[in-house]
């Protein structure tokens with residue numbers, strides 16, 4: 430089974446001679462948490478030539494806040510000037526185009542409009558944009574109507590930020606991790622942290638299945654930050670969780686909104702937005718309710734989205750929504766906490782990385798590399814991640830070649846998104862080996878269309894079984910404990 434081999438390879442670095450003689454592989458750094466922030470740090474540490482281990486308790490990367498957010502690469506007009514949020518947002522936004530180009534991650538610079546009926550508030554926001562070094566123009570209703578014919582009747586003015594963009598947050602995370610693995614980074618998933626002890630100049634990191642050694646540790650565990658801090662013996666921070674619920678629209682919906690529309694921001698966030706996604710459909714949301722860490726959707730939350738969205742865009746037909754989901758913001762006061770631990774030297778804490786954390790991730794990685802004391806210059810001979818082009822996006826001649834090379838490119842698995850078995854197999858053979866249906870979904874979009882997996886779910890499960898040599902009941906929907914079936918459904 431390839432998944433096992435991958436993990437065994439990690440262990441081989443530590444145990445040699447069948448475990449009799451212990452040879453320690455000591456990593457320069459261990460990042461705990463494979464969300465977009467941990468992935469960006471892992472990627473950067475490897476690129477500056479240091480050895481790095483990424484640990485996550487989940488069965489894939491990007492299963493926390495990084496899989497369930499708005500996917501906006503914010504321009505940076507909104508955060509309070511001179512905060513970490515403001516600085517890292519603006520720097521992160523500037524880094525995105527080259528990062529996405531290098532990783533072949535689609536990025537749509539569609540721009541954003543903050544709409545309202547009070548010009549003084551819009552002008553105040555423009556002033557803040559200026560302080561943060563962000564270009565933004567004030568528009569009148571006529572200019573807004575040219576872009577968004579269905580703008581609500583009460584909207585008279587807007588701030589237009591051309592550098593705002595949309596991206597797939599999970600595809601970016603996966604690509605950051607895959608590129609780092611190609612360049613020598615090591616990932617171990619499904620790791621339950623048991624203890625971390627400091628021994629002279631290194632940490633011994635014990636998990637339920639392995640022991641690792643690293644000179645420094647980065648706690649980037651998002652909602653799990655305090656749980657990890659407790660094990661390491663580092664600072665705890667007061668975290669507040671706020672759930673954000675969304676509607677996902679069908680690609681064929683009548684929503685005619687080519688850029689992100691925000692209402693004026695409030696104390697608790699950027700409000701309910703209407704935005705195109707990188708996949709050609711739309712998201713409407715999120716709510717912002719204090720909550721626990723459960724990603725549920727609620728009747729109240731979804732009803733409030735309908736009311737609030739109507740204040741920006743009129744006549745949204747919510748019958749064309751195909752899915753609802755929620756993500757959990759992890760908030761720690763007014764700013765990001767990114768600090769060297771004062772309690773245990775050699776540990777960097779990242780707490781409360783809420784919005785604009787996705788946008789800031791590449792800039793946070795630069796900052797953390799600096800806190801770790803590594804030189805920022807990247808290695809010269811780094812490998813490039815191959816371009817994983819889906820069959821539907823290939824030119825006709827490439828499609829013919831692909832089918833000739835591998836007939837599975839001729840077998841449609843997901844009818845809605847036109848994903849072939851060849852695409853699924855290619856996704857399973859990316860550097861980070863996963864064996865979950867949702868992992869395949871995040872890499873190919875299989876299951877994201879109108880039928881939401883009704884047609885392709887079992888086909889993807891079978892593809893995973895075939896490719897991994899796995900029994901049917903070992904395939905996961907998402908994480909450990911979410912096995913898709915008991916017994917082999919192929920035998921009924």
Ligand SMILES: Cc1cc2nc3c(=O)[nH]c(=O)nc-3n(C[C@H](O)[C@H](O)[C@H](O)COP(=O)(O)OP(=O)(O)OC[C@H]3O[C@@H](n4cnc5c(N)ncnc54)[C@H](O)[C@@H]3O)c2cc1C
Pocket residue numbers: 461462463464465466467468484485486487490491492493494495496497498499500501502503620621622649650651652653654656657672673674715755756757758759782783784785786787788789
């Ligand atoms: C509703 C919503 C909308 C948002 N919209 C935007 C937006 O449009 N633009 C933007 O810039 N930002 C946005 N954000 C913020 C952005 O999503 C986050 O800042 C970002 O995803 C945080 O990434 P992370 O890596 O810190 O955390 P996460 O993605 O949560 O990753 C943490 C990881 O740590 C792992 N972990 C936890 N505990 C442990 C443990 N004990 N051991 C090992 N691993 C552990 C988890 O499995 C997980 O993989 C939004 C957030 C939400 C919730």
